[in-house]
Amino acid sequence: MSRRSARLHGLKQRIVDGESQSDSTSHDEEHEDTQEDDFEEPRLPPRKRRKVVNNILNHKTTVVAADSDQKSKRVRGRRGILSSLREFPLDLIAEIFGHLNPGDLLNLARTSKEIRVILMSKSSAFIWRDARSQVEGLPDLPPDLSEPEFANLCFSGHCHKCLTTPVPTIIWSVRQRLCKKCIATSFGSLSSLTATTKLDTSVLSAIVPSYCETRRGRRYYYEHTSYWLDIGSKLVEECANFMENGIVKRSDPGFSEWYKKRSEELKEIKQHAESCATWAANRSNERKDKLDDSRKLRQEAIIEHLTALGWGEEIPFHIEQLATHKLVKQPKELTNRIWKNIEAPLVEFITTLKEERLTFARTKIISERQLLAAKVYTDFVASSPRNDIFPPKVDVLSTEPFRSVIEDTPVHPEEKITEESFNVALVSVPQFAAAWRQRKDEELVLIMQKIRPHFNADHLRLATTFFTCGSDLVSYPRILVHDAATRYRYSADYPSLQATLQSEIWNAGDRVKYLERVELNAQSVVRACGLDPDVTTRCEMDEINPAFECLNCVNETSRLLMRWNQAMNHQCSHNYDQPAPQPYWKCLNVEEERLLEAEEKIILESDGFGYLKWHDLYCCKACGNGRKMTTMNLKAHLQSEHNISDEVSFDHFEYHPDTGISDRYPMAVRLKVVKEVESKAAESDVAGTSVV
Numbered sequence: 001m002s003r004r005s006a007r008l009h010g011l012k013q014r015i016v017d018g019e020s021q022s023d024s025t026s027h028d029e030e031h032e033d034t035q036e037d038d039f040e041e042p043r044l045p046p047r048k049r050r051k052v053v054n055n056i057l058n059h060k061t062t063v064v065a066a067d068s069d070q071k072s073k074r075v076r077g078r079r080g081i082l083s084s085l086r087e088f089p090l091d092l093i094a095e096i097f098g099h100l101n102p103g104d105l106l107n108l109a110r111t112s113k114e115i116r117v118i119l120m121s122k123s124s125a126f127i128w129r130d131a132r133s134q135v136e137g138l139p140d141l142p143p144d145l146s147e148p149e150f151a152n153l154c155f156s157g158h159c160h161k162c163l164t165t166p167v168p169t170i171i172w173s174v175r176q177r178l179c180k181k182c183i184a185t186s187f188g189s190l191s192s193l194t195a196t197t198k199l200d201t202s203v204l205s206a207i208v209p210s211y212c213e214t215r216r217g218r219r220y221y222y223e224h225t226s227y228w229l230d231i232g233s234k235l236v237e238e239c240a241n242f243m244e245n246g247i248v249k250r251s252d253p254g255f256s257e258w259y260k261k262r263s264e265e266l267k268e269i270k271q272h273a274e275s276c277a278t279w280a281a282n283r284s285n286e287r288k289d290k291l292d293d294s295r296k297l298r299q300e301a302i303i304e305h306l307t308a309l310g311w312g313e314e315i316p317f318h319i320e321q322l323a324t325h326k327l328v329k330q331p332k333e334l335t336n337r338i339w340k341n342i343e344a345p346l347v348e349f350i351t352t353l354k355e356e357r358l359t360f361a362r363t364k365i366i367s368e369r370q371l372l373a374a375k376v377y378t379d380f381v382a383s384s385p386r387n388d389i390f391p392p393k394v395d396v397l398s399t400e401p402f403r404s405v406i407e408d409t410p411v412h413p414e415e416k417i418t419e420e421s422f423n424v425a426l427v428s429v430p431q432f433a434a435a436w437r438q439r440k441d442e443e444l445v446l447i448m449q450k451i452r453p454h455f456n457a458d459h460l461r462l463a464t465t466f467f468t469c470g471s472d473l474v475s476y477p478r479i480l481v482h483d484a485a486t487r488y489r490y491s492a493d494y495p496s497l498q499a500t501l502q503s504e505i506w507n508a509g510d511r512v513k514y515l516e517r518v519e520l521n522a523q524s525v526v527r528a529c530g531l532d533p534d535v536t537t538r539c540e541m542d543e544i545n546p547a548f549e550c551l552n553c554v555n556e557t558s559r560l561l562m563r564w565n566q567a568m569n570h571q572c573s574h575n576y577d578q579p580a581p582q583p584y585w586k587c588l589n590v591e592e593e594r595l596l597e598a599e600e601k602i603i604l605e606s607d608g609f610g611y612l613k614w615h616d617l618y619c620c621k622a623c624g625n626g627r628k629m630t631t632m633n634l635k636a637h638l639q640s641e642h643n644i645s646d647e648v649s650f651d652h653f654e655y656h657p658d659t660g661i662s663d664r665y666p667m668a669v670r671l672k673v674v675k676e677v678e679s680k681a682a683e684s685d686v687a688g689t690s691v692v
Contacts, residue, residue, distance in 0.1 A: 093118070098130035103155030105131050106148065120148060137282060139275040145175060153177060154276075161186070170280060172273030173209035173266075174228050187211050187226035196232040197239065198248055207235075207262040209269065294331035299323055301334040302346065311350055318353045325349060362411045367500045369406045369417050373397050374501050376422045380429065382627040386619050386654060389477050390429070391436040392486040394505050398497055399432070401425040440480055440506060448514045463541045464522040464533045466515045466568075472660055473518055473569060475538060481658045485512060521571040525564060528585035547588040547596050561588065561596050562668035569661040570668065600666035604649070617663055618653040628656050 088096075097105060097119070105128060109119040118124060128147030132138060141150050153172075158165045159179040167179045178186060190201040193208060204227065212225045242248050242255040249255060299322065303315055315322070322328050327342045374393045381390045396402060402425045409415055441457055444467070448455040459465055460476040467474045469484035479485065488502045489509070498504050523533040529546050541564055548567045553560040562570060567585060588596065616628040622642050629637060631648050638644040638652055646652075655664055 094124075094127050094130075097127045099134065100131050101134050101155070102128060102131045102147070102151030106151045106155060109148070137279045139272060139279060142175075142269070142272050144269075149175070154280075170276075171209075171211050172276045173211070173269055174230075183211065183226075186228065186230055188229045190227055192229060193227060193232055193235075196229075197235045198243070198246060199235065199239065203250075203259065207259065207266055209266065291331040294333070295323075295329050298330060298332060298334045299328050302328055302339075302342075305334075305339055305343070306346065306350065309347065311347075314350060314354050314357075317357055318350060321353055322350070363496065365411050366407060366496065369409075370397065370497055370500045372417060372419065373402055373406055373422055376419050376426070377402075377429075380426055383625050385624060386626040387657065388433075388626070389437055389480050389657070390433050392481075392503065392506050394486065394498055394501055394503050395436060396429065396432065397501075398495075398505070401428060437480065443507065444476070444479065444512070447512060451514055451516050461537045461539070462533070463526055463536050463538045464519045465538075466518040466522065468513050468515055469511050473515065473572065474660075478657055479512060480506070483658060518568075518572055522568050525567045525571055525585055528587050529564075530587075547593045549586045549588060549592075550584065551586055552584050556673065558670045558672050560668055560670050561592070561599075563666060565661050565664060566666075566668050595671075596669060599669045599671065603667070603669065604665060605647075615663065617656055617659045618648075619656050621652060621654050626656065 097108075100108070105119060109116045119127065125147055128151065129141075132141070132147070132151070138154065141147060145153070152160075153170065153175055156177065157167060158177070159167045159182055160176045161178060161182040164179045164181075167177050169179070169183070170177045171183070174186075176186075187210075190204050190208075193199070193204050194201055197204070208231055209228045210225050211228070212223055214221050215224045238258065239248055239255075242250075242252045242258070302322070306312075306315060325346070327346060332338070374397060377393050377396055384390065390396075397406070402422065405417070405421055405425055409417060409421075441460060444460060445455065445457055447467070448459060448465070452459070465476055467476070467479045469479075469482060469487075472482075472484065474482050474484075485506050486503050486508070488498070488504055525548065526533040526536050526541070528548060529541075529544065531540075544564075546564050548562060548564065550560045550562070550567070550570060560570075571584075614630055614632075616630050616633075618629050618631060618634050619626055620629070620634060620637055620641075622638075622644075634653055635648050638646075638648070644652065650665070
């Protein structure tokens, strides 16, 4: 027979009747300090009447609740587990409860009315104190809270206003745990409180609790401070005695005393809030460390099982991926039953990782071989004669025999591809280049025939034939080696070779266009020499290298003179869509051309190629190959390889085939006009020697 505790019965008699009634309606309401002589015997809820039903068939007796229409479902281990607690002595209950933390006590107080009556009584405060002492580092109880209220603030996970869960944010200065929505409604600016309380912001900032949070702006994070709005009505009541015509009398002695008391209370609250915030942060870090340790132990156990299955050599490559897998990063102990459930998906996962690793390793090795092959081919082209036309590197390396060396050689650490591995492939380059150029010439003819159907391969070499890949004027055969014709477009999806070399095959995307407008403009330049633009080739114009004066740019003080290449480019700058009816170009005579040559030499010696000296446009004439250099590198090359220490001049270099018209010296020269008194000089129209 169970023993009933007389002390427990006496404790129930000392509990305030009002407190017991309030507890029966709200599980979250906390007790208040009252005098012991106010306690009365608690009114416990009446027990339900039971009736006994005799089962005639099996002669068993069943107890059924009188007010229940259907039989309740029995749940093992849940129903009636705390019903015998009332039979325990009070000292035993206090001993048990004292080993719990305040959060556990709070949860117990919400399980049944009888336990809540016990824990919410004033005489049970020592139980809460003992439980609070079990929590390491927890600050002392603040004077404005009771033990259950403090436990509710520290350990409950719900919002104190809307009961939303979970809510991690505790605003210690106002003794509340609030969600984001309730924070937005409970906190605001000082101006809102000023309008409500009629107090100055300087006064409010010293007596109103605040909340500071880090917010993200457009460019940076910033600290935002808001103030507790719920205290406004209380401040209005307290300041009622200091108000006169809606204005607070700050000169009132009572106001000064009240303000001092309020500000000191807030200072104490802030000090206690800082201690609580530090404790909460340490507790959160400890919890995180504990979970991390649990995850690490689980990860180590899984690695042991995978190693036993033969994945030991593969695991070191995927430690991070394993650690972040949803089945591995759980802070739960790995049991045999759990391992049987997760073994298959984890083996499948690490199998996929191995396949991806091998694919990535092969792709990396192939990319390294492609870069090596590109270097070998580039060096081969640079060592070849300057005027030889070779296909772009992507066109060559994507075909045999380069492709087989790059892709078909086994991908093993012991299989090393060196520059010598491509020696056999380089032998076939000249033959491939000849066939490639023939195909591209035919392709260029087709491009021209879209506008000039009667054009053939002979028209490619005319001085009036120009193409473009964007904005530059590109002649033939420069268009075959022009950088823009193979420029990499980052928005497209490319095979691995093009992505690795950051280059495309020649004329990818049909970017090469024939310029009809430039053809018409160039015809006027050729006609100014007295030549037929329909048959004059670029080579013939280079041999003559005529010089012109732009009649459209002449004025009373100066004349604009230039070579024929620059004249082609300059003609397009005027945007002539049709050939002009009158001559816009004048071919210089021998004396004028001699004067232009002198000025070009002066400009070259004084300017030193200008900004173009930093561009790799120049090839050594002595070497005769296609290696591109800047003027600085060319000067060092001439001194080291050919023992030439002179300044770089036109006698030392030739332009690389992919050098545009605007990047070639000599540039256009503007000469001042000298007005001679003699009529012969005026008629001869000879320019002076002053350079603008």
